[in-house]
Amino acid sequence: MPKLPSWSEIQKNTQDNVIWKSIFRPGSIYRKGYRDTSRDRALAAMNNVLYHLHPVKVKRHGLKLTYTYCLGGLSFFLFVVLTITGIFLMFFYTPAAGAGTELAYADMRNIQASVTFGQLVRNMHRWGAHLMVFTVFLHMARVFYHGAYKPPREFNWVVGVILLTLTLLLSFTGYLLPWDQLAIWAVTVGTEMMGFTPVFGKQVQFVLLGGAVIGPNTLLRWYVLHVLFVPFVTVIFLAVHFWRIRKDGGISGPL
Amino acid sequence: MAEVQIDQATYDALTSQGVPDRIARAKAKAATVRKEKQEQGVEIGPKSADQATKALAEFRENFGGSGGGTATATAVADAPSGRLTPEERAARVRASLGQTNGSPSIGVPADSKHTHRLLALVPPSGIQQVSDKQQDKVYTWPHLLLVEFVALLAMGAVLLVVSYFIDATFRELANPNLTPNPSKAPWYFLGLQELLRYFHPMVAGVTIPGVGLIALGATAYMDKNPSAKPENRKFANMSMTFFMCLWTVFVFAGSFFRGPGFNWVWPWVDGLFFEL
Ligand code: HEM
Numbered sequence: 001m002p003k004l005p006s007w008s009e010i011q012k013n014t015q016d017n018v019i020w021k022s023i024f025r026p027g028s029i030y031r032k033g034y035r036d037t038s039r040d041r042a043l044a045a046m047n048n049v050l051y052h053l054h055p056v057k058v059k060r061h062g063l064k065l066t067y068t069y070c071l072g073g074l075s076f077f078l079f080v081v082l083t084i085t086g087i088f089l090m091f092f093y094t095p096a097a098g099a100g101t102e103l104a105y106a107d108m109r110n111i112q113a114s115v116t117f118g119q120l121v122r123n124m125h126r127w128g129a130h131l132m133v134f135t136v137f138l139h140m141a142r143v144f145y146h147g148a149y150k151p152p153r154e155f156n157w158v159v160g161v162i163l164l165t166l167t168l169l170l171s172f173t174g175y176l177l178p179w180d181q182l183a184i185w186a187v188t189v190g191t192e193m194m195g196f197t198p199v200f201g202k203q204v205q206f207v208l209l210g211g212a213v214i215g216p217n218t219l220l221r222w223y224v225l226h227v228l229f230v231p232f233v234t235v236i237f238l239a240v241h242f243w244r245i246r247k248d249g250g251i252s253g254p255l
Numbered sequence: 256m257a258e259v260q261i262d263q264a265t266y267d268a269l270t271s272q273g274v275p276d277r278i279a280r281a282k283a284k285a286a287t288v289r290k291e292k293q294e295q296g297v298e299i300g301p302k303s304a305d306q307a308t309k310a311l312a313e314f315r316e317n318f319g320g321s322g323g324g325t326a327t328a329t330a331v332a333d334a335p336s337g338r339l340t341p342e343e344r345a346a347r348v349r350a351s352l353g354q355t356n357g358s359p360s361i362g363v364p365a366d367s368k369h370t371h372r373l374l375a376l377v378p379p380s381g382i383q384q385v386s387d388k389q390q391d392k393v394y395t396w397p398h399l400l401l402v403e404f405v406a407l408l409a410m411g412a413v414l415l416v417v418s419y420f421i422d423a424t425f426r427e428l429a430n431p432n433l434t435p436n437p438s439k440a441p442w443y444f445l446g447l448q449e450l451l452r453y454f455h456p457m458v459a460g461v462t463i464p465g466v467g468l469i470a471l472g473a474t475a476y477m478d479k480n481p482s483a484k485p486e487n488r489k490f491a492n493m494s495m496t497f498f499m500c501l502w503t504v505f506v507f508a509g510s511f512f513r514g515p516g517f518n519w520v521w522p523w524v525d526g527l528f529f530e531l
Contacts, residue, residue, distance in 0.1 A: 029396070044396040057392040058399050070406040077407050081414065097429070105428045112425065123418035130531060131414065133443050144474075144495050147483030154475035161472040168443060175441050180426040182530055185438040189448060193460025201457075214431065255483050 053242055055250065062251035067146075071139035075167075076238065078132040082170075085125040086227065092118065095223035097179050098216040104179040129171045136167045148252035156244040159237055166234045173226035176219060184214055187222075262286035311339075314347065424530050436515045437528055445509030446502055452517065 005013070014020060015032040024031040027043020034040055045056045061067060092111045096103035111118035140160060143149060149157035176187045191214070195205035210217030245251070266283035270276065292299050302310070339347070393399075440448050450459035480488055514520035514528045 038394070041394040041396055045394070048396075050395075050400070054395045054399060056395060058395055060391045060393050063393065063398055063402055065402070070403070073403055074406060074410050077410055078414075081411070102428055108425065112422075119422060120418055123421065123423045124414055126423035126531075127417050127421070128414055130442075141495075141499065145485070145492060147478075147480075147488060147491075149475040150478065150481065150483060157475040158472045161468060165468060171443070172441060178425060179429045180424075181429055181433070181435055182424055182426045184429040184431065185435055186440050189438050189440045190444055193447065193451070193456055196455075196457040197461050198457060253483065255485070 055246060059251055059253070061254040067253065068251065069138070069142055071135050071142055075132055075135045075139055078128050078135060079234070079238070082125060082128050082132065083231065085121045085128065088121050089125060090227060093177070095177065095220050096216065097219045101216075102179070104177065104219060108178045108180075125174075129174060133167055133171055136164055140164060146252060146255065150252075153244075153248045153252060156241060156248060159241045159244065163234065163237050163241060166230060166237060170226065170230050170234065173222045173230060176222045177226065179219060187218070188214055259284045260287055262290065315343070437513060437517050439509070439513070439517075439528070439530070442506065442510055442529075442531065445513075446505035447509075448517070449505045449509035449513070 012032070015030070021031065025047040027040055027047040028034065029044055034044070042056045045051055045054055089111065092115050093107045094103040097105070108122075111122055113119075143157065143160065149160075172187075172190060176183045191205055191208050194208060195201045197204045206212065208218075208221075209215070210221040261280055261283035263283070265286040266279050269279035269282055274282075289299060439445060447459060447464060450463060453459070454463070478488075478491055480491065482488060485492060510529050511522045511527065512519055514525050520526075520528065
C-alpha cells in the first residue's frame with residue numbers, strides 16, 4: 001500500500017500554490033503562514049470581504065451579549081436564511097390561481113408532499129419569517145432602551161423604522177402566496193383597512209389587489225412584490241443601515 | 256542640501272547578501288553620513304550619562320546665575336542635579352532666544368519678561384484634530400466574528416429544530432365565497448384589527464399606524480436629552496414601555512381573545528382562534 005500523505009503535507013500542498021493564494025489574500029486565516037498576531041488579526045478583517053461590514057477593531061463592550069443581544073445580526077441572518085429558502089421554494093412554485101388553474105395551491109401541496117426537503121424548507125421559510133418580525137421588533141426595543149438613536153444616529157433609527165415597515169411588508173406579501181383560506185382572508189382583512197385611506201382609499205385598494213376584489217391578479221402582483229421588489233428595496237436600506245452604523249462611530253455606548 | 260552619496264562598499268556588501276535594493280541604498284547612505292561625522296571627530300550615538308551631566312553643569316554655569324534673575328538663581332541652587340527645573344527651562348529658552356547677550360528676539364522687546372510673542376489664538380482643536388478618542392477596543396477577528404458565528408449557529412439550530420417538528424400552516428384551497436369565521440390578519444396586524452373594534456376603519460387602519468410609524472421615526476429627533484443612561488431618561492423609557500405594553504395587550508387580545516365574529520372569547524373556555 002502506498003504511504004498516505006501526512007496532514008501537514010496535505011495542508012502544505014493545498015495552501016502553497018498559485019490558485020489558493022490568489023483566492024485568500026494576505027492575512028486570511030486560510031492562507032499559509034497565518035499567525036495569531038496583532039498584524040494578522042488586523043489583516044484578517046481588512047483583507048476580507050467582511051471589511052464591508054466590520055471595521056478592524058470594535059469596542060470591547062459591544063461584544064457583551066447583553067449589549068446587542070445579537071438582535072440586529074440575527075435579524076440579518078434570518079433575512080439571509082429566508083432568501084436562501086425562498087429561492088429554493090421558487091423552483092417549485094407558480095403564482096397562478098383561478099378556476100381550473102389553481103397552480104399555486106397545487107404547487108404548495110406538491111412541495112410538501114413530493115419535493116425532497118420541501119416540507120422542511122417551507123417550514124423554515126415560514127417560521128423564519130415570523131421569527132424575523134419578532135427579532136426586528138426586539139432589536140428596535142433594545143436600540144431604544146440604550147438611547148442608541150441619539151445623535152449622530154438619528155437617521156439610522158429612521159432607516160430602521162423603514163426596515164421594520166419593509167419586514168412587515170415582506171412577511172405580509174408572502175402570507176398570500178400559499179393561496180389557501182388562511183392566506184386570502186388574512187389579506188382581505190388587511191387590504192380592506194387600506195381601502196379606508198382618506199381620499200384615495202379605493203384607488204389604493206385597487207392598486208394593491210390588481211382589481212376590485214382579491215383574485216389571480218392579486219396573487220401575481222404580491223408574488224412579484226414578495227420575491228423581487230420588497231427584497232430589493234430592503235437590501236438597499238440594509239446597506240445604508242450597516243454603512244451608517246460604521247460611519248456613526250460603530251456600536252453606541254458604553255452607557 | 257546635496258544628495259548624500261551612497262557608500263559603495265557597504266552597498267555592495269548588502270546587495271550580495273540579498274538585501275533588497277531600497278534598503279541597501281538607505282543603509283549605504285547612513286554609512287556615508289556616519290563616516291563623515293567620524294572624520295570630523297563628532298561623536299555619534301547617545302551621550303553617556305556623565306557627559307550629559309557635564310553638559311548640564313556647563314549650561315548652568317553659563318546661564319543659570321546671570322541671565323535668569325534671582326528666581327532662576329535660587330531654583331538652580333535647589334534643583335536636584337541631572338534634571339531641569341521649570342525656571343531653568345525658561346532660562347534656557349530665553350538664552351536660545353538670544354536675550355542673555357542683549358540682542359532681542361524678533362518682535363520681543365529686549366527688556367520684556369516674556370520669551371515669546373503672541374501671534375494668534377488658536378483653539379486646541381485647530382492645532383491637532385482629534386477625531387477619535389482612545390477607546391477600549393478588540394480585534395473583530397477573532398473576537399466579534401466568533402460571537403457572531405456562535406449566535407448564527409444557535410439561531411440556525413433553533414429554526415431547524417422548530418421546522419423539523421412543527422409544520423407550517425396549510426388550509427383548504429382559497430374560496431372567495433366562503434368566509435372563515437373568524438377571519439384574522441397575521442399576528443403582527445392583530446393589534447390593528449383589534450383597534451377596528453373601537454375606531455372607524457380609517458382611524459384604526461390608516462391614521463393610527465401612520466401616525467404611529469411617523470412618531471416612531473421622529474422620536475430620534477424629538478428626544479433632546481443627550482444622556483443614554485437609564486437613570487437620566489426615566490420619562491423616555493417609561494413612555495416606550497407604556498406604548499409597547501399597550502401594543503402587546505392589543506396584539507394578545509386580537510390573537511387569543513377574539514373568536515367567531517371577532518367577538519370576545521376566553522381562550523380557556525372557548526378554545527383558541529389563532530393561526531400562524
Ligand atoms: C431588517 C431589519 C434590521 C436589521 C437586519 C438590522 C441590523 C442591525 C445590526 C446588525 C446592527 C448592529 C448592532 C446590533 O446588532 O444591535 C444594527 C444597529 C442599529 N439598528 Fe438595526 N436592523 C434592523 C432594523 C432596525 C430597526 C427596526 C431599528 C429602529 C427603529 C433599527 C435601528 C438601529 C440603530 C439606531 C442601530 C445602531 C445601534 C447602536 O449603535 O447601538 N434597526 N441594526
